[in-house]
Amino acid sequence: MKTxxxxxxxxxxxxxxxxxxxxxxxxxxxxxxxTMSRAGLKASENVYLGGLDFASMIFILVLGLTSFKxxxxxxxxxxxxxxxFYKGHLLSIFSIAAFMSFLDIIINLILNTFxxxxxxxxQIYLRNNSMTVSTAFMNFIWSFSLLTxxxxxxxxIAIVYYRSNxxxxxxxxxxxxxxxxxxxxxxxxxxxxxxxxxxxxxTWMWGLQNGYxxxxxxxxxxAAFIIFGVFSYLLxxxxxxx
Amino acid sequence: MSKIKIKNLTKYYGKNxxxxxxxxxxxxxxxxxxxGRNGAGKTTxxxxxxxxxxxxxxxxxxxxxxxxxxxxxxxxxxxxxxKNLYPETMKVKEIIKWTKDFYPNFDLDYAYKLSDKFNLNLxxxxxxxxxxxxxxxxxxxxxxxxxxxxxxxxxxLGLDANHRDMFYKELINYYSVTPTxxxxxxxxxxxxxxxxxxxxxxxxxxxxxxxxxxxxxxxxYTVSGKAxxxxxxxxxxxxxxxxxxGKFKSAYILGPIPSKEDPYLNASNLEISKLDxxxxxxxxxxx
Numbered sequence: 001m002k003t004x005x006x007x008x009x010x011x012x013x014x015x016x017x018x019x020x021x022x023x024x025x026x027x028x029x030x031x032x033x034x035t036m037s038r039a040g041l042k043a044s045e046n047v048y049l050g051g052l053d054f055a056s057m058i059f060i061l062v063l064g065l066t067s068f069k070x071x072x073x074x075x076x077x078x079x080x081x082x083x084x085f086y087k088g089h090l091l092s093i094f095s096i097a098a099f100m101s102f103l104d105i106i107i108n109l110i111l112n113t114f115x116x117x118x119x120x121x122x123q124i125y126l127r128n129n130s131m132t133v134s135t136a137f138m139n140f141i142w143s144f145s146l147l148t149x150x151x152x153x154x155x156x157i158a159i160v161y162y163r164s165n166x167x168x169x170x171x172x173x174x175x176x177x178x179x180x181x182x183x184x185x186x187x188x189x190x191x192x193x194x195x196x197x198x199x200x201x202x203t204w205m206w207g208l209q210n211g212y213x214x215x216x217x218x219x220x221x222x223a224a225f226i227i228f229g230v231f232s233y234l235l236x237x238x239x240x241x242x
Numbered sequence: 243m244s245k246i247k248i249k250n251l252t253k254y255y256g257k258n259x260x261x262x263x264x265x266x267x268x269x270x271x272x273x274x275x276x277x278g279r280n281g282a283g284k285t286t287x288x289x290x291x292x293x294x295x296x297x298x299x300x301x302x303x304x305x306x307x308x309x310x311x312x313x314x315x316x317x318x319x320x321x322x323x324x325k326n327l328y329p330e331t332m333k334v335k336e337i338i339k340w341t342k343d344f345y346p347n348f349d350l351d352y353a354y355k356l357s358d359k360f361n362l363n364l365x366x367x368x369x370x371x372x373x374x375x376x377x378x379x380x381x382x383x384x385x386x387x388x389x390x391x392x393x394x395x396x397x398x399l400g401l402d403a404n405h406r407d408m409f410y411k412e413l414i415n416y417y418s419v420t421p422t423x424x425x426x427x428x429x430x431x432x433x434x435x436x437x438x439x440x441x442x443x444x445x446x447x448x449x450x451x452x453x454x455x456x457x458x459x460x461x462x463y464t465v466s467g468k469a470x471x472x473x474x475x476x477x478x479x480x481x482x483x484x485x486x487x488g489k490f491k492s493a494y495i496l497g498p499i500p501s502k503e504d505p506y507l508n509a510s511n512l513e514i515s516k517l518d519x520x521x522x523x524x525x526x527x528x529x
Contacts, residue, residue: 001313005343013329070329077327078344079292079316241294241325 002080006088007095010071014063014096021059022103025052029107033114049111050118053104053143057120060100060147064093064154069162073241082236089155090229097147101140109136119143125212142214145221152228159235162242245270246291246391246423251300253286253447260286261297262447270390271421273413275438275455277431279527283447284427285324288395292321304391320345320387322380324395330369334379337368338386345387353386360408373400381409385416394426398433406430410437435519445527459517462496467512475512482525494521 032049067089075085104119109131111117121139122131131139160172187194203209207217246268253261261283268274278284289295291302293309293316301308304315328337334357342348357364360378371379377399384392398406414437417424425442428434441458443451451458462482465472469491476493483494494517500507507514 002317002344008343009340073327074329074340076294077321077323078341079319079321080344081293081311081313081316083311084313238296240296241289241323241327 001084001087003084003088003091006075006080006085007091009074010067010088010092011095013067013071014092017059017063018096018100021055025055025107028052029111033111036115049115050123051120052107052111052117053119053121056100056104056143056147057150060097060151061154063096064151064156065158066154068155068158072162072236072239076241082239086233086236093148093151093155097144097151100147101143104143105136105139108139121214124206124208125214138214141218142221145218145225149221149225149228152225152232156228156232156235159232159239163235163239245305247303247306248291249301249303251287251290251302252298253283253290253295254298260447261290263300264444264447264449265300266442266449266452268423268425270423272439273417273424273426273437274440274442275431275434276425276427276442276444277523278427278444280429282444282527284444285395286447287444288321288323288393288425288427292316292319292393294321294323317345318389319391319393320384320389321393322384322395322397324399326368326376328368331367333364334362334366334368334371335364337379338364338383341383341387345389347388349386349388353382356382356385356412359412360405374402374405377401378405378409381412385412388420389422391423392425394424394428396428397426398428398430406433410434413437431520431523432518441519443523443526450526455519458522459519460499462494462517462522463499464492464494464515464517464521465512466490466492466515467510471510471512475506475510483521494518494525 029052036049071089072085075088080088108117108119108122112131119139121142122135125138125142126135161169164172183194183198205217205220207213207215207220248264248266248268251261251264252259264287276284276287286295290297291309293311296310301310303309304312304318307315309315332340338350338353338357342350354364356362360382362375362378362382366375368376368379377397378401381394381397384394384397398409401409410433413424416422426434426438435455438455441451441453441455442449465475467475467490469486469489472491472493476495479493480496481493482496485492500514502514506512
């Protein structure tokens with residue numbers, strides 16, 4: 001198997017984007033810290049920073065959206081099987097998501113030394129922002145599973161667009177808006193039953209039923225990753241060169 | 243061993259039949275010419291052989307193994323596709339280096355030598371290459387891959403006469419040193435007729451002829467001379483085409499080559515020469 005070469009290629013393709021992204025995040029972090037220190041604000045004064053890792057979620061979604069066609073074509077130029085290509089893609093997603101999750105936690109720890117900084121994870125699951133080894137590990141697992149899921153959703157959307165003809169592309173683009181409106185309408189005629197069901201599902205999905213359960217959430221997120229992953233593979237399995 | 247066996251291959255695009263029940267064997271270390279008119283199914287056949295497309299029916303075996311998602315056999319093929327499958331913003335040199343990662347026997351020195359010979363700028367981005375240079379680049383990758391099966395789909399697209407000549411010579415040199423199975427799909431039949439050993443002619447998705455170039459060329463002959471003499475000679479012959487230049491005519495005839503002692507030929511000063519592959523092709527593919 002040429003898996004190592006495929007992973008190497010895919011990571012190499014993402015490398016420059018990752019470097020630019022973290023350079024921007026680094027600059028933003030420095031600006032935040034310097035603004036805080038110039039203003040003489042401290043964590044004890046109820047000034048909070050947070051959510052930079054939300055940018056990582058957007059970044060990896062865009063990476064997922066853009067990482068299919070060009071890589072697929074190049075792998076086809078080199079007669080790589082679709083199975084091999086997909087396997088390589090999965091491993092590269094895991095590597096990039098792990099790297100980003102780790103770096104986001106490091107950024108969190110650094111920013112926390114200057115002011116109170118809350119990651120998305122700590123805002124959802126931690127009552128205080130005391131980052132211990134076990135909460136950092138919990139944060140890593142949760143971020144890792146979430147980033148892999150988001151990357152896979154982006155990838156799945158890219159493949160759906162690739163496999164669709166013009167009419168299907170329009171249908172796929174319009175479908176989310178139609179679905180939201182239909183659900184909104186159904187919600188209004190069912191006295192909020194749809195909204196309640198969505199809320200219930202969200203609470204369960206994110207491990208917020210009867211307390212805070214980030215590991216349970218990670219399992220659910222990973223299950224969603226597998227679902228999108230299976231659909232993506234089914235679409236790739238016989239994807240022609242257009 | 244790199245024998246390709248195609249069994250009852252059929253491919254539909256929706257309701258359109260692109261490949262119609264083709265069965266054939268490509269034996270190793272020969273140069274095949276895959277000929278056919280536009281839309282005959284040549285590219286579809288090559289795409290099927292390389293698993294870029296999937297057949298509706300039938301199967302393709304390489305060394306007795308089905309090619310479907312078979313990395314071992316697919317890695318034995320390098321396919322110079324007519325379509326540009328390379329990252330547009332990547333530099334030519336980088337693409338060459340990545341290709342070496344996927345083809346372990348890739349000859350980097352040979353690739354650089356050929357780039358120099360064809361004046362290909364290795365620092366250019368792929369999207370900056372002209373149609374001709376994109377073809378040259380793909381030719382270089384294909385030859386340098388050292389894969390046992392090389393497939394060329396319209397390799398001379400956009401190449402000027404000098405570069406075409408260089409390509410043919412390079413292919414012959416390569417082939418003489420490294421025996422390889424080569425399939426060339428092209429429209430310029432006259433130019434490749436001296437290179438190809440076997441001819442495959444496809445018409446409307448059907449394989450209508452599979453034979454050695456030699457057999458095909460000796461299945462008929464060309465007779466040239468004064469138009470009235472040629473017409474008289476042709477009366478009982480199967481003429482597949484004619485060309486007129488003033489009072490002179492050349493006719494392309496199927497059948498055994500007449501002996502040099504033929505009294506009519508001697509009396510009328512008619513000249514007999516080899517059959518033109520292109521004329522044969524036109525005759526066979528004209529519906």
